[in-house]
Amino acid sequence: MRMYGFCSGALWKGGKTKIRPSHVTMSMYSDTIYALSTGVGRAGVAVVRVSGADAGTCLLQLCSLEKLPAARKATLRKVIHPKAKEVVDEALVLYFPQPRSFTGEDVAELHVHGSYAVIKSTLEALSLVDPEQGRRIRPAERGEFTRRAFENGRMDLTEVEGLADLIASETTEQRKQALKQMSGHLRQYYESWREQLKSCLAFAEAVIDFGEDVDESALLEILPKATEVVEEMKTHLKDGRRGEIVRSGVKLAIIGPPNAGKSSLLNELARRPAAIVSPIAGTTRDVVQVNLDLGGMSVVVSDTAGIRTQTDDVIEQEGIRRAWATAEEADIVLCVVDASEQSNDGNQWIANDTVNTRKIIVANKADLVGEQKGLISRSLQDVPVRYISCKTGDGIQPLLDELEKIIKDAIVGDTKGKEMPLITRQRHRQHVQACITALETFLEGCEANGGTLPLDIATEELRIATKEIGLVTGIVHVEEVLDVVFSEFCIGK
Numbered sequence: 439m440r441m442y443g444f445c446s447g448a449l450w451k452g453g454k455t456k457i458r459p460s461h462v463t464m465s466m467y468s469d470t471i472y473a474l475s476t477g478v479g480r481a482g483v484a485v486v487r488v489s490g491a492d493a494g495t496c497l498l499q500l501c502s503l504e505k506l507p508a509a510r511k512a513t514l515r516k517v518i519h520p521k522a523k524e525v526v527d528e529a530l531v532l533y534f535p536q537p538r539s540f541t542g543e544d545v546a547e548l549h550v551h552g553s554y555a556v557i558k559s560t561l562e563a564l565s566l567v568d569p570e571q572g573r574r575i576r577p578a579e580r581g582e583f584t585r586r587a588f589e590n591g592r593m594d595l596t597e598v599e600g601l602a603d604l605i606a607s608e609t610t611e612q613r614k615q616a617l618k619q620m621s622g623h624l625r626q627y628y629e630s631w632r633e634q635l636k637s638c639l640a641f642a643e644a645v646i647d648f649g650e651d652v653d654e655s656a657l658l659e660i661l662p663k664a665t666e667v668v669e670e671m672k673t674h675l676k677d678g679r680r681g682e683i684v685r686s687g688v689k690l691a692i693i694g695p696p697n698a699g700k701s702s703l704l705n706e707l708a709r710r711p712a713a714i715v716s717p718i719a720g721t722t723r724d725v726v727q728v729n730l731d732l733g734g735m736s737v738v739v740s741d742t743a744g745i746r747t748q749t750d751d752v753i754e755q756e757g758i759r760r761a762w763a764t765a766e767e768a769d770i771v772l773c774v775v776d777a778s779e780q781s782n783d784g785n786q787w788i789a790n791d792t793v794n795t796r797k798i799i800v801a802n803k804a805d806l807v808g809e810q811k812g813l814i815s816r817s818l819q820d821v822p823v824r825y826i827s828c829k830t831g832d833g834i835q836p837l838l839d840e841l842e843k844i845i846k847d848a849i850v851g852d853t854k855g856k857e858m859p860l861i862t863r864q865r866h867r868q869h870v871q872a873c874i875t876a877l878e879t880f881l882e883g884c885e886a887n888g889g890t891l892p893l894d895i896a897t898e899e900l901r902i903a904t905k906e907i908g909l910v911t912g913i914v915h916v917e918e919v920l921d922v923v924f925s926e927f928c929i930g931k
């Protein structure tokens with residue numbers, strides 16, 4: 439059924455060419471949906487949202503109204519249970535007529551008191567409303583409000599993803615980035631690229647169709663344009679994954695020999711006993727993770743098994759394998775060594791590591807060495823050495839300050855003053871890469887550019903490139919892409 443399968447490609451063919459099509463004034467959905475849009479649990483207020491052609495009917499019937507409330511104006515009303523005829527709650531009621539609503543459909547909001555019983559009765563009351571002939575009122579599915587907003591041209595896919603990120607944001611930087619994306623920052627870029635490619639495509643097609651009447655030398659004009667788009671996209675891809683890092687958190691790995699105090703450091707950073715600490719070498723086996731907020735940035739800290747070469751214990755061996763894997767994936771590695779053991783100079787723990795990762799040798803147990811510091815740093819070149827003591831807490835705050843600075847400089851600082859928005863998802867990266875590949879094939883193959891491909895074949899690549907960019911914003915619909923994007927939402931969003 440169309441309304442559940444959402445829209446198939448066929449429905450949109452030739453129809454949807456703009457993000458906010460002016461012709462979309464009526465929703466394609468016949469069901470009216472409702473759900474609790476605020477979090478579950480006891481609260482002062484809970485918002486129940488209703489969207490669809492019968493949203494107004496719901497208000498009229500539940501609040502015993504003669505006519506609909508003024509648009510976007512809050513009014514206090516009694517909500518009456520249609521069957522029991524008793525008052526469910528006194529609610530603030532709002533009505534947003536289409537198309538100026540979140541979903542682009544008629545939307546009603548009931549701001550009720552946030553108790554389990556009130557919410558349950560309100561939802562039950564909604565299920566008992568009589569819709570117009572031939573229509574249905576039913577609970578919303580996961581992400582269905584947002585999906586309607588997308589289908590009705592209120593948002594593009596990057597804005598939908600921005601909204602999902604905003605709802606999930608835990609740190610200041612995540613919030614800022616999500617808000618920017620939700621406001622169309624990314625969309626504008628992709629749209630302008632797509633427009634440029636579309637005009638190239640239109641020109642190439644004109645030459646193919648009306649070759650004799652069009653001056654073929656003018657085809658040369660589209661080549662610099664396509665080249666420029668390729669260059670811009672390449673710059674866009676070379677962002678050091680900063681957007682993705684802000685979104686999913688900076689990965690910080692703690693590695694080092696057994697008993698150096700790695701788990702003790704994790705607990706200091708987390709300010710709680712997240713990992714087991716003991717004098718027994720080989721205590722930590724699995725990777726233990728905690729999330730930190732460092733200066734507005736989300737940081738995922740992983741404590742790992744102590745690395746040593748001689749062990750017959752297969753579980754410990756697996757732990758060590760995971761430790762190396764964690765270090766390889768990390769953006770920052772803290773190599774913790776025991777400051778009182780001079781054989782642990784830290785070199786061996788960073789040798790295996792990737793080049794781009796930031797590293798700090800953390801010489802723990804500084805309380806045991808007193809003034810005898812400096813033994814470790816002597817054998818190291820570029821990697822800084824910092825002395826700390828998890829026992830006394832000395833050096834922990836300076837270490838945190840330094841980490842915050844590294845993260846800010848590498849990620850946030852780098853984006854200052856830069857116009858181009860950051861890629862926040864692997865999905866975008868894949869489509870942009872596919873677009874570049876197609877454009878390069880087009881450019882190299884074009885006869886006008888010294889290539890060997892006939893124009894109609896080369897133009898096919900231009901078409902693929904245009905489509906790939908359209909897939910990022912959702913102008914071109916592909917069900918799997920939509921399913922992935924909307925699966926991030928929960929019910930009521």
Ligand SMILES: Nc1nc2c(ncn2[C@@H]2O[C@H](COP(=O)(O)OP(=O)(O)OP(=O)(O)O)[C@@H](O)[C@H]2O)c(=O)[nH]1
Nearest residue numbers: 696697698699700701702716720721722744828829
């Ligand atoms: N004196 C002193 N002892 C410490 C310090 N930090 C940790 N310890 C002790 O060192 C021992 C090992 O600490 P852990 O945090 O378990 O070390 P680890 O590196 O996680 O060890 P594994 O998980 O076994 O590899 C424990 O007995 C801690 O109490 C410190 O700063 N000073």
Ligand SMILES: [K+]
Nearest residue numbers: 697716718721
């Ligand atoms: K230990």
Ligand SMILES: [Mg+2]
Nearest residue numbers: 700701721722
């Ligand atoms: Mg440990």
